[in-house]
Amino acid sequence: MLTSGKTDGSSPGAQTLQPADYAIEVQLLSREMERDSQPLPVLRDVHFHVEEGEFVSIIGPSGCGKSTLLNIIAGLDSPTSGTVTLHGSQDRQRLGSVGYMQQKDLLMPWRSVMDNAILGLELQGVSRRDASDRARQHLGRFGLEGFENAYPHELSGGMRQRAAFLRTVLADQEVFLLDEPFGALDALNRTQIHQWVTGLWESMRKTIILVTHDVDEAILLSDRVYVMTARPGTMKMVQRVDLPRPRSMDVISTAEFMAMKSTLLTSIREEATEGSLP
Amino acid sequence: MSAEVQQTRRAGHQDTGSLAGSMDRAIRQWLPSLLIVVAILVAWEMYVRVFDVQTWLLPAPSDIGTALYNDAGLLWRHTRVTLSEIIVGFGLALASGVLLATAIGLSRTLERAIYPFVIASQTIPIIVIAPMLLIWVGYGLAPKVIVVALISFFPIVVNMVDGLKSVDRDMVNLMRTLGANRLQVFFKVQVPTSLPYLFSGMRVAIAVSVIGAVIGEWVGSSEGLGYLMIRSKPQFLTERVFAAIAILSVMGVGLFASIGIIERFAIPWWRAARGQQTSEN
Numbered sequence: 001m002l003t004s005g006k007t008d009g010s011s012p013g014a015q016t017l018q019p020a021d022y023a024i025e026v027q028l029l030s031r032e033m034e035r036d037s038q039p040l041p042v043l044r045d046v047h048f049h050v051e052e053g054e055f056v057s058i059i060g061p062s063g064c065g066k067s068t069l070l071n072i073i074a075g076l077d078s079p080t081s082g083t084v085t086l087h088g089s090q091d092r093q094r095l096g097s098v099g100y101m102q103q104k105d106l107l108m109p110w111r112s113v114m115d116n117a118i119l120g121l122e123l124q125g126v127s128r129r130d131a132s133d134r135a136r137q138h139l140g141r142f143g144l145e146g147f148e149n150a151y152p153h154e155l156s157g158g159m160r161q162r163a164a165f166l167r168t169v170l171a172d173q174e175v176f177l178l179d180e181p182f183g184a185l186d187a188l189n190r191t192q193i194h195q196w197v198t199g200l201w202e203s204m205r206k207t208i209i210l211v212t213h214d215v216d217e218a219i220l221l222s223d224r225v226y227v228m229t230a231r232p233g234t235m236k237m238v239q240r241v242d243l244p245r246p247r248s249m250d251v252i253s254t255a256e257f258m259a260m261k262s263t264l265l266t267s268i269r270e271e272a273t274e275g276s277l278p
Numbered sequence: 279m280s281a282e283v284q285q286t287r288r289a290g291h292q293d294t295g296s297l298a299g300s301m302d303r304a305i306r307q308w309l310p311s312l313l314i315v316v317a318i319l320v321a322w323e324m325y326v327r328v329f330d331v332q333t334w335l336l337p338a339p340s341d342i343g344t345a346l347y348n349d350a351g352l353l354w355r356h357t358r359v360t361l362s363e364i365i366v367g368f369g370l371a372l373a374s375g376v377l378l379a380t381a382i383g384l385s386r387t388l389e390r391a392i393y394p395f396v397i398a399s400q401t402i403p404i405i406v407i408a409p410m411l412l413i414w415v416g417y418g419l420a421p422k423v424i425v426v427a428l429i430s431f432f433p434i435v436v437n438m439v440d441g442l443k444s445v446d447r448d449m450v451n452l453m454r455t456l457g458a459n460r461l462q463v464f465f466k467v468q469v470p471t472s473l474p475y476l477f478s479g480m481r482v483a484i485a486v487s488v489i490g491a492v493i494g495e496w497v498g499s500s501e502g503l504g505y506l507m508i509r510s511k512p513q514f515l516t517e518r519v520f521a522a523i524a525i526l527s528v529m530g531v532g533l534f535a536s537i538g539i540i541e542r543f544a545i546p547w548w549r550a551a552r553g554q555q556t557s558e559n
Binding site: 098151 | 446448449451452453454455456457458462466467470473545547548550551
């Protein structure tokens with residue numbers, strides 16, 4: 001890397017230095033917040049990238065700034081220093097281009113499942129009819145068939161999460177950020193939804209960044225897994241996951257999987273103990 | 279998943295009970311307050327009879343009942359006047375209140391410019407303003423409608439503004455990541471969020487608007503229940519005054535309940551969503 005992340009990319013040659021197939025590139029990104037009028041570094045020199053069509057997971061101890069990082073990538077928050085590049089461009093407005101799904105399903109209680117699902121298309125100016133047609137093609141796959149007119153309060157937690165997922169997928173943005181979207185589900189539902197997400201992603205090949213604290217989930221779904229340090233968070237290591245696709249739940253018991261899991265867990269445990277020191 | 283589906287279906291249909299069921303629930307809901315009313319009326323009746331209180335001083339419930347029956351035509355004529363003052367005044371307050379709240383919600387500058395006046399408007403004693411209104415707009419319906427509107431627009435504005443501000447920040451952020459602009463966030467998130475608050479404000483407003491109409495009539499009028507009370511008191515027709523009070527109470531309760539019914543149809547998701555939240559927590 002020849003340039004530091006602090007140049008604003010205005011020099012004509014700046015873009016050619018970055019590989020064209022990076023969907024997201026984060027360079028030397030730092031973020032400071034303020035707590036009790038004391039500066040609190042949350043992220044320090046975070047440096048990583050995600051290739052086009054790649055599924056990347058980020059795991060780290062709680063409070064390491066994972067959510068702050070996603071907020072910055074989504075365009076909801078700005079870094080104190082450093083840059084985020086979306087498809088080779090730093091200056092582009094990322095709000096509207098980067099999909100963001102949070103742990104809370106954030107379904108609007110006054111909208112039916114259908115109207116919640118087409119929210120993104122509605123905001124893009126797609127007509128209601130076209131949007132509904134598009135949504136209807138996916139209802140079966142998302143297990144929401146026959147529920148398009150139901151309201152969120154009539155659905156189970158798993159169904160609400162799938163409806164939120166459908167809203168994210170239909171909006172069809174360039175990159176998807178998933179902030180522990182399966183955290184609220186119980187173990188049984190999680191296993192089912194992992195299987196389902198793997199299948200979905202393998203058919204769509206979208207660029208995804210998943211933040212999770214579940215190592216199994218990270219290995220099972222991802223092409224690469226990043227581990228973050230305790231606060232101030234930064235990338236500590238990256239683990240490539242070369243398990244063949246399509247993946248089934250059976251890979252969990254393979255030696256390869258076990259080895260990766262133990263490497264990642266060791267790395268995370270170091271952070272957990274360091275993080276708890278005063 | 280089929281078990282999950284079935285369970286969800288059943289839960290969804292639970293609240294659509296039969297007519298008999300809802301009647302049953304209504305009786306159970308109203309029975310306690312009905313019993314209290316009956317107990318008070320019986321005690322009142324006994325007190326008046328045992329101590330032989332004069333009717334002009336304190337009429338017995340039976341005297342009030344007789345007055346309601348005998349003067350039904352007269353009372354109905356005046357009731358219609360008061361009711362229309364309330365409905366027109368409340369409608370005016372609702373329309374202007376929603377407009378004002380929307381303006382305040384859309385613009386910080388407008389909020390700073392207008393909100394102090396909205397609050398100040400409530401510190402002006404209505405009883406002082408009402409006679410001035412007679413001079414400004416004359417007798418008839420207009421001054422009463424204005425008093426009702428003045429008194430009832432405040433809870434509507436304040437509640438709706440609170441509602442517009444109480445949005446879920448995460449939901450606003452979701453809208454922004456989906457590319458929504460400020461107006462889309464306002465109309466698609468803030469306005470729906472504010473509706474339950476607006477209905478709370480309307481409930482308070484409709485209750486005080488009954489008082490507003492009576493004040494308006496006391497200050498100067500030739501018809502309405504307030505006028506009837508003012509005129510009946512010096513004639514020692516105390517039972518008629520009480521009959522008018524009884525009608526006003528029933529009117530207030532009825533109008534209050536109507537807001538609840540409108541709310542149920544206008545924002546059907548609210549009751550259900552709220553019920554789920556409380557059962558989860």
